[in-house]
Amino acid sequence: MELTGAQALIKSLEMQHVEVMFGLPGGAILPVYDPILDSSIRHILVRHEQGAGHMAQGYAQVTGRPGVAIVTSGPGATNVVTPLADAYMDSTPLVVITGQVATTSIGTDAFQESDITGITMGITKHNWLITDAADIPRIVSEAFHVATTGRPGPVLIDIPKDIAQSTMEWYWPSPGDLDLPGYRPVTEGDPALIREAAELLLTAERPVIYAGGGILKARAADALRELAERTGIPVVTTLMARGCFPDSHPLCLGMPGMHGNYTAVTAMQKSDLLIALGSRFDDRVTGRVNAFAPEAKIIHVDIDPAEHHKVRRADVAIAGDCRLVIEELLMALESLGLSHSDATRGGSGGTPSDAVAGATAAAGSVAAGFPREGLAPWRSELSAWQKRFPLVYDQQPGAGPLKPQFVVEQLRDRTPEDTIVASGVGQHQMFASQYWQFDHPYTWVNSGGLGTMGFAVPSAIGAKVGRPDKMVWAVDGDGCFQMTAQELVTASSERIPVKIAILNNAYLGMVRQWQEMFYEERYSEVYLSPDLPDYVGWAEAMGCVGIRVESSDDVGAAIDKANSVDDRPVVIDFRTDAFEKVYPMVAAGASNDDIMVDPSQVGGNPA
């Protein structure tokens, strides 16, 4: 069967079971857009290519399947660079297809030519420039294989216009036809190292499981829960791992790091054994590295061996898939005499407000009810910190300024418990991560490593496309919203009913917070205005329902109204308190020992 390169490309995507792609056509990719008309694949027409990339990321983060974006050459391709860099940092599987000028024009500075394979070399797991239409099925297969196996990540396929127009004889490669002699990801951990890890784990007195995004990538949430419950070891979940272990679980300590809660941060600092599972000792978690968890031995499980010893030397470094390694670790523990503990399964949890981010979990809950009595002193120490340093804010009723944390708590309590939450980057992201109760994996979509403002709206749209059965809320900031809001036009026209809560404090809030705390309140270029633009008018102009909330009294009703709308997006403009800061906080470059708690809790810090 003879096909054009364009037809072969679309057919190859169909063979990969792609159900949706996000894109925007242009000159060089034109031939590829023609067979889309005849394809089963849904194409969602974005308003800016960055939106296509972030939508594909949101889709990938909630489904675990690779997100697909398709854009034209030159500016189309360079507009998708930010999502590629973001996906690379957060190990999100993406396949991005870019048009390219004809092979005969490459290198001549032709119209809309850019060296996108060169530009994206350092921010993709791999990329390909197709030079022969006959290679298309093989390269597409290789691209999906590379994007989704090992440590997942984004890949890019650049297809010149003349290649898309030339013809080839169709075939579909079998796995053995892939030409990747240098790509052999490890998945199973070394049994000797796993046994060593198991021995360390059983002798530790103050162990903490440091769960990262790799748990979600490996679909290891169940395995992690079994490990925690059978060993009685408490768990911190990083920003990338929120939801991989239920916040309502008594062993959950919540988020560590720069804005982590006191208990999670301090538990790691005082620990004698950190079991890092799919986490990478990011600077936002460790604070000053040479002061991080000084007494802790490290077990580091990661599918990417380059993460081992990169930031912190591990005592036991295991290369492998987190799920497989945890399962092997459980077997090793059993052979060392750790018994099953079905009778003591915890996990029923407290009420949502009791267990937010582990910070206000019911007193004593971490201490009691879990196996291995030897850990009881450690667990009760943690409980004491949780009781002493919960997350706090002060929402005065009525006319008092609306606190962003209150809005997030109301959202949490008024939406289904498996609601997917997307966020941008900044204060609102930290409030969302701190105050939401994540009890299910794949319900948190955010830009962790790259910290891309404007991520929330398009990634929420992609998430809703991937999980139309779930309610999807974006918690966004006013600064972030202005970066990518135009994608709500996409959502309206495609009838993708996402809901956006703008925590509108009229500032670039996180930058403002740093200027207040570290630049002597010299506010430089952070003021945005609460009503320019008019967010409600803007939302309505984009086909959404727009709601404005200024008083804490009106928060609940507005959320309920938004939840009742199912045929179009909803935007709520919450006018929040500009003076509110995110606490706790570890200043950049400071030791995690120097965590700053909310000013109301200062005095009597036992550390």
Next chain:
Amino acid sequence: MSMYGTDKRHHTLTVLVENKSGVLARVASLFSRRGYNIFSLAVAPSDNPKFSRITIVVDVESAPLDQIMKQLDKLIPVVSIRELDPADARERELLLATVEAGPDTRGQVIQLVGVFEGKIVDVGPAHLSVMLAGAPSKLDDFEDLIRGYGIVEMQRTGRVALPMLDRVDHRGQPATGTADTTEKAG
């Protein structure tokens, strides 16, 4: 002044890569992006036309060698990496130089080339072009000595290397014990 010698800062990586366009750019881009220093780099097709061999002399003070190798290993077209400690490797390099050699000094230059077992590859009225292949430290010494006569132009290729053979093995099989070949991992 010695460029390499047996400096402990320098390790040699021989990297087998797929012979595809852009591979060298990927390797170079990785080094620059992660701040690893390259002292020399030589690339040529290997005995299998599907693969090329890149020999990189890296500065292990700029980053731990383990980290450099693992990051390199993540590049999809990198098939295998072998690390050679200079003490356990046979390293060779080629030097080409055009040297001032007027009537007064020509004899001395020719003699020097003879002592080092180099070759005269071109002769002009006032210059000689000379070639020397050998261990990098030998090239360093030669370079120091001819500098006195006046170097007009000089090029060095950067080194290539093979692991030392195991002398204990009387069956004459090549040794693998001293060299480290990493398995690919993603």
